[in-house]
Amino acid sequence: MTASVYHIPVMLAQCTEGLAINPNGVYVDATFGGGGHSREILRNLEHGHLYGFDQDPDAEANAIADDRFTFVAANFRDIKKFLRLYGVRQVDGILADLGISSHQIDEPKRGFSTRFEGELDMRMNPMQGKSAKDVLNTYEESKLHRILGMYGEVKNAKTLAQGIVSERMERPFETTEGFTAFLKKYAPKGREFKYFAQVFQALRIEVNDELGALEEFLLSAVELLKPEGRLVVMSYHSLEDRLVKNLITKGKFQGELEKDFFGNPIRPLEPVSRGAITADAEEIAANPRARSAKLRIAKKLGK
Numbered sequence: 001m002t003a004s005v006y007h008i009p010v011m012l013a014q015c016t017e018g019l020a021i022n023p024n025g026v027y028v029d030a031t032f033g034g035g036g037h038s039r040e041i042l043r044n045l046e047h048g049h050l051y052g053f054d055q056d057p058d059a060e061a062n063a064i065a066d067d068r069f070t071f072v073a074a075n076f077r078d079i080k081k082f083l084r085l086y087g088v089r090q091v092d093g094i095l096a097d098l099g100i101s102s103h104q105i106d107e108p109k110r111g112f113s114t115r116f117e118g119e120l121d122m123r124m125n126p127m128q129g130k131s132a133k134d135v136l137n138t139y140e141e142s143k144l145h146r147i148l149g150m151y152g153e154v155k156n157a158k159t160l161a162q163g164i165v166s167e168r169m170e171r172p173f174e175t176t177e178g179f180t181a182f183l184k185k186y187a188p189k190g191r192e193f194k195y196f197a198q199v200f201q202a203l204r205i206e207v208n209d210e211l212g213a214l215e216e217f218l219l220s221a222v223e224l225l226k227p228e229g230r231l232v233v234m235s236y237h238s239l240e241d242r243l244v245k246n247l248i249t250k251g252k253f254q255g256e257l258e259k260d261f262f263g264n265p266i267r268p269l270e271p272v273s274r275g276a277i278t279a280d281a282e283e284i285a286a287n288p289r290a291r292s293a294k295l296r297i298a299k300k301l302g303k
Helices: 012-018 036-043 057-062 076-085 102-106 132-138 141-152 157-170 176-183 192-208 210-224 238-250 281-286
Strands: 026-029 049-053 069-072 091-097 225-235 269-271 294-300
Touching: 012 036, 012 091, 012 225, 012 294, 026 036, 036 049, 036 091, 049 076, 076 091, 076 210, 091 210, 132 141, 132 157, 132 192, 141 157, 141 192, 157 176, 176 192, 192 210, 210 225, 210 238, 225 238, 238 269, 238 294
Parallel strands: 026 049, 026 091, 049 069, 091 225
Antiparallel strands: 225 294, 269 294
């Protein structure tokens, strides 16, 4: 399983440059996937070390045979705990590409895509937690309404939630094909595929507790970074990007930026990039999944 087949890394050069790599530093690729970003980081290391995290068992097949690399089979929300097992308490840079990998989308049995027939799973780690099928068949209507509206920004979330509860009484949801056939009744004409994508996104975020995991990861990353260390995060939807942006610019996920007596911002990070960096037209043409990517770069403040 090669990295190029498994996943095409987005904004590879920009991510690597954003880390401002010290050849002898310690770095973390928090979302290893196919290892594309990791391989580029290793090209810039001499005596440094790179730790690659991924909770998906399939990703471990891409682990890099290099003394400077360690694969960690874990969710990035546990980054601090696992690095301590390796005796690491501070690092020079952390990279996270929050997008779902091409491999996960293109593997029918994972249930992430509307394009294939497969079981409604959507777990990043198929060995843990509840599946999308569990969510659809067991969640009460009010909870379905909330996740569809909040995580998928589905306009008719309440009506859809009512429909799901009614439908499952007759036929429990089992497959992606069966579920998308059901969704056609609720999708706006001419915008069916966008509607399917919104609903699937909402389910995936809920199944994997993506926003909760991201908050834990970001707070741990701030603690782990050395002063002047770099945090490079690439997100693909507004909910993720908002959390990343707020932590970098305000020092917290919600609320206004606090300032000290002299009017200086109170926050642990400082933006390096002015706003979000996006892929250029050439990259988007070659890799359409780069279209929605937003890259933010920050450095740790302090002496």
